[in-house]
Amino acid sequence: MRPAFRLVGLSGRFDRDSRAQIPLLWDRLVPRLPLAGQKGAVTYGACWSANTEEGSFNYMAAVEIEPGSELPDDIETLDVSAQTYAVFRQAIDASNLHAQMSAACDEIWGNRLTREGLKPSGGPDFEFYPEDFAPRRPGFLQYYVPVNS
Numbered sequence: 001m002r003p004a005f006r007l008v009g010l011s012g013r014f015d016r017d018s019r020a021q022i023p024l025l026w027d028r029l030v031p032r033l034p035l036a037g038q039k040g041a042v043t044y045g046a047c048w049s050a051n052t053e054e055g056s057f058n059y060m061a062a063v064e065i066e067p068g069s070e071l072p073d074d075i076e077t078l079d080v081s082a083q084t085y086a087v088f089r090q091a092i093d094a095s096n097l098h099a100q101m102s103a104a105c106d107e108i109w110g111n112r113l114t115r116e117g118l119k120p121s122g123g124p125d126f127e128f129y130p131e132d133f134a135p136r137r138p139g140f141l142q143y144y145v146p147v148n149s
Contacts, residue, residue, distance in 0.1 A: 009062030037069025
């Protein structure tokens with residue numbers, strides 16, 4: 001169980017054709033970090049409101065922030081309620097990050113959840129990037145998928 005937390009950042013609505021544009025959100029957010037009230041140096045990629053028929057979803061390039069922090073006008077907020085998560089760790093190499101993450105998501109959503117008998121609860125899921133994460137060097141990230149406990 002992870003307690004509730006607040007994410008802030010830049011977001012957009014994406015689909016199968018446009019999801020390769022997600023890194024542009026990061027290109028706009030990272031130079032502005034840290035934000036006032038930011039908790040630590042880790043970053044998050046939050047997904048919600050998925051429409052599986054059309055393959056669309058909302059995505060936010062984000063950081064965790066203390067409630068009540070003063071934010072720039074163009075920064076959006078996403079409150080994530082307390083939930084139980086299945087956590088999947090992905091080792092990455094220095095090759096194409098988008099391709100590696102797409103393959104991992106296909107494996108998690110297409111096979112792992114079902115194989116492990118887990119049922120998504122429908123809340124926002126998110127990617128967790130440790131503070132030393134760099135997209136063009138080996139490392140890891142984690143996927144948090146909310147599940148029914």
